[in-house]
Amino acid sequence: MATIAKMDARSGTPGSPVGIILRLIGLAILDAFAIWFITRLFADQAWVFGVLVVIVTIGINAFFLSEKLYAFRWFSPGLALMILMVVYPMLSTIYVAFTNYGSGHILSRQQTIDLLLEPRGDNLFIPEGATEYQFAAYRSEDGRYLLWLIDEAGRAFAAAPGEPLMANGEGLDGVGTLDSDGFPETIQGYTRLNRIEIASDDILPTLVFGTAEDSIGISGRRAARFELRYSYDEASDTLTDRESGVAYTAVDGVYTAADGSVLPGGYFVWVGLRNFIDLATSPALSGPLVQIFIWTIMHAFLAVLITFVVGLSFALVFNSDLVPGKKILRSAMLIPYAMPAFIAVLIWRGLLSENLGPISIVIRDWFGWSPPWFTDYFWSRVGVLVVQMWLGFPYMMLICTGALQSIPSEIYEASEVDGASAWQRFWNLTLPLLLVAVGPILISSFSFNFNNFGVIRLYNQGGPPMTPTAGWTDILISYTYRIAFSSGQSDYGLASAITIVIFAIVLVITVLNFRFTGTWEEVSQNV
C-alpha cells in the first residue's frame, strides 16, 4: 500500500516526432472510418448505437491527443469494445423489453410506409380509366418477358421489367417485320405468345414492366399503366387503398383497417409495461413461466448440491495417506470436467438414449423397465441432473480437496482428546469449516448453472414440450432463446422482458454473494 500512496506522477512522455506523426495518422484513419460508419448508422436509424460510437470515437481521440489522459490509452481498445458490445446490448435489452419488437414489427415506421409505397407487386393497381395499351407479349427461352405496346395515339413501345420504355423498340436487336396490327412477328431471342398462352401464363400478371415512374402491367386482357395502390396522408398517419377506398391506420405499429385486416410489414412501438403484464397475467405465458422459474432455481440448486456431495465424498476418500498415486488418480478424475461440456452432454445423450443407449439397455435388462429420459417431464429433469453430476463433480472435488487440506490438523487432535466420534468430527468440524471456505464457490456455481444454456439446450432442447413454446427442462435463459429465435414467431420484446427478470435475479444473487463474502470490501480495498 505504501507504494500506492506515493502518487504516481508518470504520464505520457512527449514522444519522438515520428511517434507523434504515426499516432496522428492512426487517429485520422480511425476517424475517417468512424465518420463513415456513424453516418451509415444514423441513416439506418440506429440512433443509440450511433451516439455511442460517436462518444467512443471522441473518447479515443481525447485519450490519444491529451497527455493528461495518457493512462486511458492503454485500455481504450478494451473499453471501446466493452461499451459497444456489452454495455450497449444491456441498454438495448432494457429498451426492447418495453417495445413489441419481433415478427411483424421488425421495421421502423418510415421503412414500413416506404415498403408499401414502393412501386412493385401488390403495391400497384390499374385504376378505372387508366391509360390502356394494345399489346403483344414475348417470352425468351430462359423465361424473360417483353411487351410490345401501342398507345391510343398509335405510338409503339417495347417494355421489359426494370428497364425504361423503348420507343419503337429502339435498343432491341432483331425486331422482325410488323404484322397488320403493328406488332413485330418475331423478336430475336423471344417467342411471341398467343392469346391462350397469355391467358394461362401465371407469371405475366405479376410482372411490372418499365421503371418505377413508367410502370405498365397486364391485367386480364388489358395492358395498362399502373398506379400506386396506397396513398399516404401524413397528418392523419393513414394509408388508403385507392382501389377499395379502405383506410388503414397504425395500431401498435401495423396498419390496420376498421374490419381488422392488416397491411404487410409493421414497425415496433413503445408498449410500456405490456410485456411484463403479459408475463404476469396471460395464462399462456404465466403458467409456463412459473414452472420454468421453479425449475430454473431447482436445477441450479440441485446441480450444485449433488456435484458438491459427490465431489466432497470423493475428496474425503482421496484425502488420506492410505491412498497411493493420488496425483495421477486425481488427474484421471478431472477428465469429465476438462472435457468440453458440449461434447460430454452429447455423449450422455447417446448413453441415455431411450431405445439404443447402453445405460438404458442395462437398466432395462435388470429391471424390465428403463426411465424415459427424454420424453417424460420428470425423468428428463432427472437426466439433466445425471449429466450435470458427471460434468461438475470433479470441480467440486478439487475445490473440496484444497479446502480440506487447509483445515489445520490441530483441531482434530483436540476433538479426539475430547472423545468426538469420526461422524461428529465431520458434522461439527469439517463441514462448517469447509462451507466457509467453499461457500462463495458454491454460490458462483449456482449463478453459473442458473444460466447454463448449453447443458439444457444440448440435452433435450429444453423438451419434452410443455406448451408449443416452452419445455419441461427449459430454464429461463433457454426459454428466452426459444421466444426470440426458435419458435416461428420471434418476439424480441417479450424475450427481453424475461431477460430483465434474469438480470434482476443475477443481481440479487451477486449482492448476496458479496455480502456473504465481503467481496465488495475486498475489491474496493484492492483498487
Place this chain on the structure above:
Amino acid sequence: MSEVKSAAVGAAQSTQKEGYWTVRVYRERALRLLVIAIALIYALFPVAFIISSSFNPSGSILGQGLIPNNPSLVHYNELLNSALFPFPLWVWNSVKISTITAFLAVMIGALSAYSFSRFRFSGRRALLLTIFLIQVFPNILAIVAIYLLLQTIGEIIPAFGLRTHAGLITVYLGGALGVNTWLMKGFFDTIPRELDESAMIDGASNWQIFWVIIFPLVRPVLAVVGILSFVGTYGDFILPLVLLIGEPDQYTLALGLSIVLGDQFSQNWGLFAAGALLGAAPIVVMYIAMQDYIVGGLTQGAVKG
C-alpha cells in the same frame, strides 16, 4: 506404495494395541480403494465407451461395448473425408476463432492491467469498480440484443455481421476487459514498482517498461488467461448457435457436432465418437497438464488481490 504402507504401519506401531490398529488400517485402506475404483469407473466409462465406439466399424450405438470388435480406423477416415459434414473445417474454425479471441483478449487485458496497476489518474477507482460490476452479468443474457446489433452492423459492414467469424470474435472481445483486467491487475501489482522506477531513471519509455520488464515477468498469468479464454471460446455453444446458424461453412465444432450428429445415434454414432474424441482430446490434455494453474485461476477468480 511401500512408503505409504510403512508410514501407516509406523503410525500404528506407536500405539499399544498394535494388532487392532493394523487390521483397522488395512480395512480402511481397502474401503477407500474400493470407493476410488467406483469413482474412477464412474468418471471414465463414458470416455472409454466413446474411445471404443470410435474404433468400432459399426456406426450404430447399439451393440457397442467397452472393447471394440474388429477395431478399425474407418470412422477417422470418414471424418477427414466426409461429404456429410466438414469436420476438419469446423475444427479449423473453432481453433481459429479461439486462438484469435484468446490472443486479443490477453493483449487487451494485459495493456489495461498495466495501466490500472501502474498509473494513478482520476476516475481510475470508479472505472475499475464499474468494470467489476459489469462483468458480473454474463453477456449471454443480452443475447437478443447482441443478435440485433450484429444484424445492424452487418447491413453496413457485412464482414462483421451475423454468420461471420469477425462478428463473433468482436462479441467475445467485448467481455475481455471485464473478465481479465482484475485477474491480471492483481498479478501486476505483485511486481515491485522499483523495477519500473529504475528503468525509468535509465530513460526507458512506458512502452519499453511494459514490453521489456513487465511482460516477461507476467507471462505465467498471461498463459493462464489465454488458455482459459481459448478453452472457454472453444467450448462455447450459445453464441455460435445464435450468431452463426444457417451458414454451415462458418460453424464451430460445438455447433456442427451438435446439429449434424446430435440425433443420429443409430447411424452416425461411430463417426460422432471419433469426432468427439478428436475434438476433446487436445483440450483435455491441455487442461490436465495445466490443472494447478487453471484451478488456481478459477478459484481466485476476479478478486485476486
